[in-house]
Amino acid sequence: MTMKFQIEALEELAALDAKLRDLTDRFTQDQKTLNDKKAAARSLEDRLTRGRQSLGEMEKARGDLVGELRQMSIQVERSREKLARCRTEREANAAQREVEELRKLYRDREIELEKLDGLIQQGRGEFDQVTEQHGAVSGDLGSSESDSISRIATSEEELARKQAERELLVQKIKPDLYRRYEMIRKRKGTALAWTRDGTCSACHIRLQPMLFQKLLRADEFGQCPSCNRILYYRPAAQPDGTQPEAEGQSESP
Numbered sequence: 001m002t003m004k005f006q007i008e009a010l011e012e013l014a015a016l017d018a019k020l021r022d023l024t025d026r027f028t029q030d031q032k033t034l035n036d037k038k039a040a041a042r043s044l045e046d047r048l049t050r051g052r053q054s055l056g057e058m059e060k061a062r063g064d065l066v067g068e069l070r071q072m073s074i075q076v077e078r079s080r081e082k083l084a085r086c087r088t089e090r091e092a093n094a095a096q097r098e099v100e101e102l103r104k105l106y107r108d109r110e111i112e113l114e115k116l117d118g119l120i121q122q123g124r125g126e127f128d129q130v131t132e133q134h135g136a137v138s139g140d141l142g143s144s145e146s147d148s149i150s151r152i153a154t155s156e157e158e159l160a161r162k163q164a165e166r167e168l169l170v171q172k173i174k175p176d177l178y179r180r181y182e183m184i185r186k187r188k189g190t191a192l193a194w195t196r197d198g199t200c201s202a203c204h205i206r207l208q209p210m211l212f213q214k215l216l217r218a219d220e221f222g223q224c225p226s227c228n229r230i231l232y233y234r235p236a237a238q239p240d241g242t243q244p245e246a247e248g249q250s251e252s253p
Helices: 003-084 089-170 175-188 209-216
Strands: 192-195 230-233
Touching (some): 003 089, 003 175, 003 192, 003 230
C-alpha cells in the first residue's frame, strides 16, 4: 500500500470519526433531553402523590380536631351547669377550676386547628403549583416525545451505517498504523495532523527542520513532538483542486 493510499484512508477515517462524534453527541443529547423530561414528569407525579397523601392526612387530623372541639364544648356546657348547681363554696371552686381547665384545653385545640388550617392552605397552594408544572411538563413531553423517539431512532440507524463504513475503511489501513491512530484518538479526540510549511495543523507548533525534511520525502508518517498526533506532509492544492504528487513518494516500509 502506497503512502498516498494510506494518507487518503486516514483522512477519510478522520473525517468519518468527526461525523461519528457529532452524531454520537447529538444522539446522546436527544436521549438525555427525553430522559430528563420523563424524569421530571415522574418526579412531579411523585410529588403530587405525596401531596395528596399529606393533604388527606391533614384533613383527617382537622376532622378529628373539630370533633374533639365539639365534645369539649359539650363538656364545658356541662361543667357550667354543674357550677350553677353547686351548693357549697368548695364544690363551686372545684367546678370553676374544671371549667377553666376545659376552656384552656379548648383554646389550645383552637390554636392547633388554626395552625393546621394554615398548613392545609399552604399545602393546597403547593399542590396547585405542582399540578400546573406537571401539566406543562406532561404537555411538552406529549407533544415532543414522538419526535424525539423518531430522531433517536434515525440517529441510531445513521450511527450503525457509519460504523459499518468505518469497519470497511479500517481494513485499508495497516494494522500498526491503525493502532497508533486509535491510541492517539482516544487520548486527544483527533489523531491526524498535517504540515505544509513546517507548522503542525493541529497544535500550530513550528516543526524542527529535520522532521519537516523527513516529512517532505513523503515516504513515512511522523509524529508531532508537541501534540503527538500522526503527522504527514500535505502539498498545496493545484488550481483545479487536486493534490500534486509529492516528490520521492514510494511504497511505505
